Amino acid sequence: MTDAFHATDEFAARFDSLLAWRRDVRRFKRDPLEPGLLEELIDRACLAPSVGNAQPWRFVSVETSEHRKAVAASFEAENAEAAKLYEDEQARLYSKLKLAGLKEAPVHLAVFSETETCLGNGLGRQTMPETLVYSTVCAIHTLWLAARTRGVGVGWVSILDPKVITRTLKVPDNWQLIGYLCLGYPIENHDDPELVRHGWQDRIDRSKVFFRR
């Protein structure tokens, strides 16, 4: 039990800065994480909210070169496929974007959600069972922010065939892949999204996302 959390303007300002500087990282140094740091981040991730306290998150550190090669091959294949969606200027821009840091990142973390857990006894997920998966997303985001507070960058690679990852890692049938993360110390630091900086997609205004009824 720690002391009660007291909200202060100074902490809120630092926290806002953390949000801005979090960023999806695709350019990593090859240095390994400090010993024990990955476990520390997992423990922080487990403080995420979960429906019925079901804690459905399952983390797999992908360490062997054969497993990593299979993942990289899936990314290459799916990224080549995705590139075909674009034409002309957009195709040229897409081909120049760096969309993953799989080769350089010292840590690969596959994050799954257990889809048929008895933990939580079904509480809170009768009408919206998808909240189980959402809980695992909250854990990923918690890990992402906790990593950044320790100077570690995270990239979320979504250009993958989930079936390939699940088969490669031989996880139980009732585990659903939610995200594949690269972790490591970043080469560059930014407070604006890579896709804004390179002219792919700007930020939109609050008036487009906030309404009253």
Add this chain to the structure above:
Amino acid sequence: MTDAFHATDEFAARFDSLLAWRRDVRRFKRDPLEPGLLEELIDRACLAPSVGNAQPWRFVSVETSEHRKAVAASFEAENAEAAKLYEDEQARLYSKLKLAGLKEAPVHLAVFSETETCLGNGLGRQTMPETLVYSTVCAIHTLWLAARTRGVGVGWVSILDPKVITRTLKVPDNWQLIGYLCLGYPIENHDDPELVRHGWQDRIDRSKVFFRR
């Protein structure tokens, strides 16, 4: 543009404390939020990561009493239905849990995800289109943490029929309800989950959720 974010041990410790004290809040004071604070929280939420920078989150502040009554009625009906799942001691315990703070919370926020947005031009969501919804979950979690840094508690109500909420609020057909949030200043503060404290579901050990391959 702010100064570069520097990770420090002191900030990391405060951040870890924020994670522990975040908590799902169901007991709210009736005091309104400070003027402008809700908009400030929405702006922080919009700093969440999103696939292809698609920013699919849409926030609806639910303000009229007729809309709130329809939401409360959906909770009451679905909670009564869910209670039938349990027997004996578990049924007794379920009936004693407080699972929402809809009546007291000064702010109700329905959060939707736009499912067919052209923003982001489809980047990153060809093989895992569900990452669009996950982006909105990250925005909810960002808002939750940002609220706590300002002393505001958030509760996520999942015991609702999403069709009722969508119909009541008359949102566009391609908006999917992700979460219904109650916001307000909390009456109690805790660093342990309500469901642990009341013996519904304990926390599980890291060895149950972390693996190497």
